[in-house]
Amino acid sequence: MSKKNIFFLCALITALLLPLGAQTEEDFRVTLTEDGEGAVITRYTGTTRAVIIPDTIQDMPVREIRRRAFNESNITSVVIPEGVVIIGERAFANSRSLTSVTLPETLIAIGIGAFADCRSLTSITLPESLIIIGDWAFAGCTSLTTVTFPEGLTAINEAALNESDIDDEDIPEGVITIGRSAFYRCTSLATVTLPEGLTAVGTMAFAGCSSLTTVTIPDSIEAITFGVGVFSGSPRLTLASQAALQRVGFTDSF
Numbered sequence: 001m002s003k004k005n006i007f008f009l010c011a012l013i014t015a016l017l018l019p020l021g022a023q024t025e026e027d028f029r030v031t032l033t034e035d036g037e038g039a040v041i042t043r044y045t046g047t048t049r050a051v052i053i054p055d056t057i058q059d060m061p062v063r064e065i066r067r068r069a070f071n072e073s074n075i076t077s078v079v080i081p082e083g084v085v086i087i088g089e090r091a092f093a094n095s096r097s098l099t100s101v102t103l104p105e106t107l108i109a110i111g112i113g114a115f116a117d118c119r120s121l122t123s124i125t126l127p128e129s130l131i132i133i134g135d136w137a138f139a140g141c142t143s144l145t146t147v148t149f150p151e152g153l154t155a156i157n158e159a160a161l162n163e164s165d166i167d168d169e170d171i172p173e174g175v176i177t178i179g180r181s182a183f184y185r186c187t188s189l190a191t192v193t194l195p196e197g198l199t200a201v202g203t204m205a206f207a208g209c210s211s212l213t214t215v216t217i218p219d220s221i222e223a224i225t226f227g228v229g230v231f232s233g234s235p236r237l238t239l240a241s242q243a244a245l246q247r248v249g250f251t252d253s254f
Contacts, residue, residue: 023048025057031066038063038083044070049097055081065091067111073098076120082106087114089134096120103127110137119143126150133160135179141165145188149175156182158202167211171195178205180227187211196220203227209234215241217248224248 027046139162180202
């Protein structure tokens, strides 16, 4: 067998041994983390649409996905490896074909608009390690019907789920603030359960939720600070829900 044929045979065997959808290091532009202990993905340059990010690149553990690294890509799915702690601003924004995201249990922060306008994304499970969800993180994800929030979360930030397609939401214990326009124009949202310990709901947080009928508030909550127009454009709210909201300080119109 010629050397040329041996070369192509070895290349074929190597390709067959790679996991389906796996990427090579050459598919990613990288830089060092500030502490010099890990790799930061700055751009995806590969062509595979089902992306499995390696846990190490150039023998360095992958720790961050930087701002706009996958912005406006045509990927359909992504598996982010354990060890990643930060997903940067608009990292996956406008990836209109993205249907599936697997997040690691090491993730601490999702940046501003990280998954904004990923209009094919239907569900997301946020890991228990998550502390920060940036403003507009999932805004404009118009097919997003299911979001599983972690128990340790303390805030749902501004416009985090603006115009998503969720239909009911149990906000977990521990969340003390819901930001401005957090659920604005979630027109399929029918029921909301607010958690123990909630202290503030931002302006227009549930405005334009035209299907909203039921808001459940724990009896232990005595007062909530409401912004302007929190439930504006929610004409279907039951009288019982309206009474419960007024009990904790809501005085605005529905």
